[in-house]
Amino acid sequence: MTRRSTPPRITQRRIAELAGVSQATVSLVVNGKADAVSRIPAATRERVRQVLQDLEYVADPAARRLAGVGNRLIGVFTYEPAFPSASRDFYAALLTGIESEAELLGCDLLMFTSAPVEDGRRSLFHPSTRLRLADGCLLLGLEMDGQELERLVDSGFPFVAIGRRDAAGVPFVAADYVAGVATLVERCWQLGHRRFAMLHRDSSGESVQDRLTGFTEGLRRQDPSAAAVAWRSADEGDDLTDAWAELRASGATVLVVESPVHALAIHRLAVQDGVRVPEDLSIVTLADPSHSAEGDPDLTRLSPPRTRLGSESLSLLGRILDPDVEVGPDELRLTLPCDIVPGSTLSEPADHHLETT
Numbered sequence: 397m398t399r400r401s402t403p404p405r406i407t408q409r410r411i412a413e414l415a416g417v418s419q420a421t422v423s424l425v426v427n428g429k430a431d432a433v434s435r436i437p438a439a440t441r442e443r444v445r446q447v448l449q450d451l452e453y454v455a456d457p458a459a460r461r462l463a464g465v466g467n468r469l470i471g472v473f474t475y476e477p478a479f480p481s482a483s484r485d486f487y488a489a490l491l492t493g494i495e496s497e498a499e500l501l502g503c504d505l506l507m508f509t510s511a512p513v514e515d516g517r518r519s520l521f522h523p524s525t526r527l528r529l530a531d532g533c534l535l536l537g538l539e540m541d542g543q544e545l546e547r548l549v550d551s552g553f554p555f556v557a558i559g560r561r562d563a564a565g566v567p568f569v570a571a572d573y574v575a576g577v578a579t580l581v582e583r584c585w586q587l588g589h590r591r592f593a594m595l596h597r598d599s600s601g602e603s604v605q606d607r608l609t610g611f612t613e614g615l616r617r618q619d620p621s622a623a624a625v626a627w628r629s630a631d632e633g634d635d636l637t638d639a640w641a642e643l644r645a646s647g648a649t650v651l652v653v654e655s656p657v658h659a660l661a662i663h664r665l666a667v668q669d670g671v672r673v674p675e676d677l678s679i680v681t682l683a684d685p686s687h688s689a690e691g692d693p694d695l696t697r698l699s700p701p702r703t704r705l706g707s708e709s710l711s712l713l714g715r716i717l718d719p720d721v722e723v724g725p726d727e728l729r730l731t732l733p734c735d736i737v738p739g740s741t742l743s744e745p746a747d748h749h750l751e752t753t
Contacts (some may be wrong), residue, residue: 493706577610
């Protein structure tokens with residue numbers, strides 16, 4: 397008796413190749429979400445459906461249940477208190493992006509808050525954390541425990557970190573702070589600034605380190621021997637009176653202040669001392685302010701794509717969860733460019749005109 401050979405499995409990757417579209421597009425069509433996604437033209441949807449019909453493709457519900465997709469619950473875990481007031485608009489923008497993508501994917505969001513905050517942080521593996529109630533999880537936080545992340549990778553639980561992570565094997569979506577800060581430094585240099593000072597957050601988080609790298613690389617690209625005339629670090633909520641005095645005494649013509657909260661505080665101290673911004677001193681910051689009050693300046697700043705970070709992170713997690721989508725190693729880490737907002741706190745240094753005339 398001749399055994400009948402099993403026909404090769406039809407995957408969404410094969411369908412995408414035949415239809416000339418991405419696997420994500422095929423997944424949306426298969427799951428009946430394409431009509432809700434305006435970016436997919438009707439002709440493209442029809443082409444995918446025709447290929448599905450020709451190949452007699454049927455999604456494997458058992459495989460979907462096995463992968464946990466059937467629950468359609470996505471967890472959101474933050475290492476920090478949910479959510480720190482100093483960063484509320486950063487998280488609000490992220491959650492806006494996450495929520496919009498969850499609606500497209502037809503998923504509900506589950507906020508993990510049962511693990512207690514100890515020493516200002518939560519633990520992924522605290523006994524109270526019920527991570528596996530969800531199909532997968534998004535991780536938020538300035539600083540994350542690298543050993544916990546690697547343990548989570550080894551466990552096989554699907555997750556995506558928001559922000560670059562050094563831990564091996566961690567999928568993430570991050571802002572390109574290195575390139576963004578270097579570009580902002582270049583813009584200051586082109587205006588004539590040669591004496592830079594830096595006030596950065598007192599943190600070992602990868603995003604903080606990337607901003608510092610962008611700052612030093614940006615200076616060295618303009619002049620290999622260039623270096624900041626002053627460095628200071630500070631935590632959120634610190635009194636910046638001494639830092640301001642030191643930065644001002646350094647002779648810097650532009651202050652690069654990582655935190656917008658710190659930048660606004662430095663601006664107020666400058667005004668109190670009769671220092672005009674930007675005529676006497678320029679101030680730039682490396683994120684958007686959490687909120688603005690009457691009289692606050694329009695800070696010249698780097699603007700990370702917060703909302704897109706949220707939506708792209710959940711989009712990546714959705715592809716990881718989908719058993720019919722193959723996500724290659726080079727697709728597990730995505731870096732998004734930052735914008736620069738001109739604002740009103742950067743101009744050429746006061747002595748630049750004298751030097752060039």
